[in-house]
Amino acid sequence: MELKTKFSLIGMLLACFLFSQVSAQEVLEFTLEESVQYALENNADAKNALLETFASKASVGEQVAQGLPQINGGFDFTKNVAIPVMFLPNEGPFADPDNPSDVIPIQFGVNYQSGISVTVTQMIFDGSYFVGLKAAKTVRQLSEFDREKTENDVIEDVKKAFYTVLVNHDRMELAEANLARIDSLLQETTALHEEGFAEKIDVSRVKVQYNNMSTELDKINAAFDISKQLLKVQMGLPLAYEMKITQTLRDLNKPEEIKELLENPGYRRVEVDQLQTNWDLVRLDLKNNTAQYLPSLDANFTYQRSGAGQEFNSVWDGANWYTGAFVGVTLSVPIFDGLAKAKRIQQNRIQLQQIENQRVMLDENIEVERYQAKTTLQNNLRTLEVQRENMDLATEVYTISRIKYSEGVGTNLEVVEADSDLKEAEINYYTALYDALIAKVDLEKALGILR
Incomplete structure (x- = not known):
């Protein structure tokens, strides 16, 4: 009876373990919008920013309590x-x-x-009380702006990581197609060599291409897996879960959306609100130090x-x-404090001047950032179009070389060189595509429309 009980307990433990493993391998599907929303709810920085707003709300109550009976x-x-x-x-x-x-x-x-x-x-009366109460409310407002800034940073990181996954996915599919193409060429060349229509060096050339492409595919697969893990980290998704992206690059980068983005004049940036709120806090601190002269x-x-x-x-x-x-x-x-309050007031006035200077610099930096982001995106789009054309031309050259070789009017070396040029064109295209996607996110951030 005891032996049966032990086996039953072991069976239950194994069942629980297997169930937990299955649950951990559950595949979750995400679009870009769903990834961003998940990150805003689960990313550690986003959660801490939300908690900070709760803490600042409590600080307002703390300040109010000072005016109540003790x-x-x-x-x-x-x-x-x-x-x-x-x-x-x-x-x-x-x-x-x-x-x-x-x-x-x-x-x-x-x-x-x-x-x-x-x-x-x-x-009954304390000049600092009402100033402190208003300052506490201003700090709460600042925490809301800080939360918005943190959420913008999270959205930026998630979007860039999401695009990286999509680019690596497309690279992986293309690399698999290239490997299949080279494998077909290798089999064809090997057959011609066995029949005496091709030299051993021709087979070796294609074999080298095949080995290189196989190694490249392994690297791309690893990059794809790493990019998915990084996306999970940015989203706050447990690494044990498997995720699947349900959108493609074409779904997310329609030409009309890109055109509308380039024509967008931009909106007020949260950094401006943060700086203005800091100015308000320093001004309230100035009022508080002035109120210290009152009884x-x-x-x-x-x-x-x-x-x-x-x-x-x-x-x-x-x-x-x-x-x-x-x-x-x-x-x-208060009668005399060694001019301590006067020196604090002097510091407050200097801080206000510093923030005014920062405000002017921030406005100029935002304008430059928007101009630079638009220019970069436009240049990257032109580069992308050129690289797309080069890839199409390289594909055409490879196709023609392959046909000529099959018909006996071309050489194996021409096919290998055309394949090498095609791979280089593909690498250049996906590099330009990634740069354009990152530039798009940077422009959205510069315009203040990251959502």
Whole structure:
């Protein structure tokens, strides 16, 4: 019976393990939009930026709480190990004829004493309070802009990684087709050699091409797998899951969309909002330092009960407890602080000037960035068109060379050279395609339309 139980437990564990493996290998399908949305919800930076907005919201409540009544309670218990002594002159009505000294020591206190109190403090006026409240709300607004900036960075990284996967996928399919083409040529050339119509060197040339193409395909496969893993990292998708891209480059880069992108004038960038909010914070800090010159007024109330006794048990006797209560106001007037506030105000004014300079520079940099991004995309599109034409021409040359070789009017060397030129044209085309896609994302970022 025990043996059956052990086998049952082992079977259950194996079933759970296999089920977890199957779940981990679940294939998830993503479009570009779905990848971006998943990243905004699961990327670590995006999640931390969202949490920061929650923290800044809590800081507003913290600032509000400073203007509400502050209530504190206290309890104390003291055992006087050595009761303090006061001295009186040993003369007059207090004279002690049995005491040879000229002073009489008198103990003031008891062995045990205790107390309980409640203190309520209410701010009546503090010039810094309302400035701090507004500053807390401004910090919350800044956290929202920081979150938007972080999300833009996440979108940029995901889009570039997504395009890299698509480019590597197309390269992989083309490399597989090229390998099949070279394999067909190798079989044909080998057959001609066996029949005496081709030399051994012709077979060797094609074999070298085949080996090189096979190695290149392995590299492209590895690059494709790596690019998918990097995309998962950018998205926040667990690496154990298998993902499948359900869109092609043609679906995402339609000519009319590219034209519309190049004609887009752009929108307000979040970096401008961040800088403006920082300017507001410095201005509020300036107001706060100025308000430090104003007096502050607080109301306070204290209620306490005190008890004492010579014996421990008598301390808790209600007859030994007495009530005390105090109410009052506290006015604090700043007089001189060594010019500390004046120096802080001076620093604030300098910071405002610095931010103004940064604002001018930022506006100019944004304009240059937009111009540069548009120019780069236009140049990359022209380069892409040239490389596409070169690839078509190289394909045509290879086809003609292959036909001539099959009909016996061309050489094997011509076919090998044409194949080498075709592969080079393909590499140049996909390099230009990748550059154009990255330039497109950079332009979207420069225009402030990354979504």
